[in-house]
Amino acid sequence: MAYRKLANTAGRLMGPTAPSKRYALTQDVSNQHVSTQDDKSITKINNSNKSLLHPLTDNSANKHLEEYEHEVKGRFDRIVPFLKKISALQHEQDFVKNAQKLAFLELGFELPNHVLDKAWVKPLDMRALFSWCVFQAHQQASDYFFNSDPLNGSKESSAAKSFQSFLVDCGFHLLDLTPCSDGRLAHSVAYALRIPFSAVRRRSHAGALFDVENTVNRWIKTEHSRYREGVPNPAEVPTRYLKAVTYHFSSLDPLHQGCAAHGSNDEAAAAAGHQRLLDFREAVENSFCCGASVDLLLIGIDTDTDAIRIHIPSSNSQIDINNWISAADIYEDTKSLSIDQAIAKINSIVKENSPNNSDLGMIKFITKLIVNNISQIDYVRQLYGGAYPDAGHAERFIGVGIGFKEVHLRNLTYFAHLDTVEEGAPDLDVGIKIFKGLNLSRDLPIPVVVRFDYSGRVPGARDRAISDCKRVDNAISIRYKDLVDDGFLHTLLTIRDRDIKVPAEVVGSSLDPAFQEAH
Numbered sequence: 001m002a003y004r005k006l007a008n009t010a011g012r013l014m015g016p017t018a019p020s021k022r023y024a025l026t027q028d029v030s031n032q033h034v035s036t037q038d039d040k041s042i043t044k045i046n047n048s049n050k051s052l053l054h055p056l057t058d059n060s061a062n063k064h065l066e067e068y069e070h071e072v073k074g075r076f077d078r079i080v081p082f083l084k085k086i087s088a089l090q091h092e093q094d095f096v097k098n099a100q101k102l103a104f105l106e107l108g109f110e111l112p113n114h115v116l117d118k119a120w121v122k123p124l125d126m127r128a129l130f131s132w133c134v135f136q137a138h139q140q141a142s143d144y145f146f147n148s149d150p151l152n153g154s155k156e157s158s159a160a161k162s163f164q165s166f167l168v169d170c171g172f173h174l175l176d177l178t179p180c181s182d183g184r185l186a187h188s189v190a191y192a193l194r195i196p197f198s199a200v201r202r203r204s205h206a207g208a209l210f211d212v213e214n215t216v217n218r219w220i221k222t223e224h225s226r227y228r229e230g231v232p233n234p235a236e237v238p239t240r241y242l243k244a245v246t247y248h249f250s251s252l253d254p255l256h257q258g259c260a261a262h263g264s265n266d267e268a269a270a271a272a273g274h275q276r277l278l279d280f281r282e283a284v285e286n287s288f289c290c291g292a293s294v295d296l297l298l299i300g301i302d303t304d305t306d307a308i309r310i311h312i313p314s315s316n317s318q319i320d321i322n323n324w325i326s327a328a329d330i331y332e333d334t335k336s337l338s339i340d341q342a343i344a345k346i347n348s349i350v351k352e353n354s355p356n357n358s359d360l361g362m363i364k365f366i367t368k369l370i371v372n373n374i375s376q377i378d379y380v381r382q383l384y385g386g387a388y389p390d391a392g393h394a395e396r397f398i399g400v401g402i403g404f405k406e407v408h409l410r411n412l413t414y415f416a417h418l419d420t421v422e423e424g425a426p427d428l429d430v431g432i433k434i435f436k437g438l439n440l441s442r443d444l445p446i447p448v449v450v451r452f453d454y455s456g457r458v459p460g461a462r463d464r465a466i467s468d469c470k471r472v473d474n475a476i477s478i479r480y481k482d483l484v485d486d487g488f489l490h491t492l493l494t495i496r497d498r499d500i501k502v503p504a505e506v507v508g509s510s511l512d513p514a515f516q517e518a519h
Helices: 047-052 060-076 079-089 095-106 113-118 124-147 159-168 188-192 212-229 266-288 326-335 337-351 360-384 423-438 461-479 479-483 513-519
Strands: 172-179 240-249 294-302 308-311 395-400 413-417 447-452 491-497 505-509
Touching: 060 079, 060 360, 079 095, 079 124, 095 113, 113 124, 124 395, 124 413, 124 491, 124 505, 159 172, 159 240, 159 360, 172 188, 172 212, 188 360, 212 266, 212 491, 266 294, 294 360, 294 513, 308 326, 308 360, 326 337, 326 360, 337 360, 395 423, 395 461, 413 423, 423 447, 423 461, 447 461, 461 479, 461 491, 461 505
Parallel strands: 172 240, 240 294, 395 413, 395 447, 447 491
Antiparallel strands: 294 308, 491 505
């Protein structure tokens, strides 16, 4: 089988092998949230169907990830059915008391009394209640993530330590990954690539177009830590900084469900990500000479199946965007082998499809990514019949600012990483456009969570993070004034000390009583 894929005559990159007819879904891809709790078409992962899995699939890990996905997304998916019940009760005797009791029973938190108390004089503000519930579900998810480490990926976990050791063995001291801010890639680290979240530096951007200057500054900080502290490893160890970009495409609906930032053009998405990588490397070399240790990697992910494709770089990080290996093809070609045979075959495929001078550590690293991704391919096949039912956007809220380390689920959050609204306007505008289709079309508001992480080691950093939240919140209220005035956009302001393992802290909201009274 040929694993290198080339651009077709139309100039659009062909996606990896689409699911066969027994896996393919004829699905309405309208913008609707898909419940993972009550949809009877979803098959639970169990141990009785192991014969249908690839020999490299970690079924135990898949089951654990399924439980986490259902636990967190279920909190959001219960909101609308609950609010429909509340809406029907608003004119009954003891409404506030009964509503609070039902809210705690079904959602695990109480509703804002200042909203409920007005139900006897005017219709219940369902938009405010919807936003409140989304914000509370976000807080529950943040508490769960940082207090319980449900993905087993914290710095203290054996998985994170093992991966960091493996990374160094491959010749890299840090993995810096930029996925697209599209919510369909929010799970790319913990699920699609199966990398412990604390072992990778992740910051999402629309179209995976990361800020070169900021990335150079983060590279400087990393190299400085190596010289001063020996973290993540001493500077005299000849390892490199690995910068990777993850773009995305759709194998089932390539013309409509690809990356919006690139007009659903796979070739444009790959080319833009590649160019940004080249710009980063050139910036480092121009500033710190050509001996600066930066390696590059370009990865594509099929948002329908989670199968990845990898453009294997040469030893000097030259990348051909028209050539890649497909995990979906490799899955099919190795599914009948034993575990040892499958791993050996994958390693052989990576070597055979690598440029002649590819680095052996990079080959080892790419082999690991393919092996990991095979479990995710089976995850999607087991749970969703081979392709996700929500082919398009189905995010629950927009995340704005710097942070959100706890978000590792597909279609949970649309990211708009920014310091200022003016700077990040293109990303944020895309998110608002998406949610106009997702929520406003159903007369529901757009929930926006503003987050600024800070270092508790730095005096005054917490106060500055709060000020940043308020500054961005004010800019959002000005830029989207009509939505805010009509109750179609609500914000939650949060901060988090990134130096310690603590959940996000709420420092304000457009749903606060004082704010509500002002409007």
